[in-house]
Amino acid sequence: MDLFNDNFDNNILPYDGEVYYYGRIFNFKDSQFYFDKLLNNIEWKNDQTLIFGKCLVTKRKVAWYGDKPFEYTYSNNTKVALSWTKELLELKEIIENKTGEIFNSCLLNLYHSGEEGMGFHSDNEKDLKEHSAIASVSFGADRKFVFKHKIEKQNFSLILENGSLLLMKGATQTHWLHRLPPTKKVKTPRINLTFRMIAY
C-alpha cells in the first residue's frame, strides 16, 4: 500500500494511464489566500501560440518557475524558469506530501474568465521526464476538464473545483489528450498550477 497517496485505488481513467482526482484539498479560505497571492506575486505574461502558421497572443496568461533556470518549450516558444516564490514552494511541498511525487518546476495559467480555455493537447513535451507525474492544482472558478483517448476517441470530463488537486501519471500523456473548454457560463477567473518534473 502506498501510504503517501491516499487516492491510490481511485484511478479515473478506464485504461492506458492513471489519473487521480483528490477533490478539494484546500478549504475556501486557503484557496482564496493562494489565489490572491498568486495573482499578485507571479510574473504573468501573455502566451503565444502558433495556429495555422500564425503567431497569436493568447488572452490567457502564463508563468514558468523551477529549481533552476530550466528552459521549457511549450506551444512553440521557449521560456526560462524563474526561481520559486515563497507561496509556490509552500504549495510544492504540500502537493509532494499529498502525492508522494517530487517536482522541480511549475507551469501556471491564469484564465481571466470562462471565455479563456486551452485546446486538446498532452503534456509529453520532450523536456519532461518520461512518464513522470504532473500535479494540477486549481484556485478560483470551477471549470470543466476533458480527457480524450488519442485512438479510441473515448472522452469524459470532470469538474476541477476551487482548491482541488488532480494527479496525472504513468502512460496518461502518451495515450490521452486533455483540454479546458471555454464557456460563457463562467465569469470569474481561475489560476491553474501544473507541477512537473523536467529532465535535465
Ligand SMILES: O=C(O)CCC(=O)C(=O)O
Ligand atoms: O488549466 C488547466 O486545468 C489545464 C492546464 C494544462 O493542461 C497545462 O498547462 O498543460
Ligand SMILES: [Fe+2]
Ligand atoms: Fe496540459
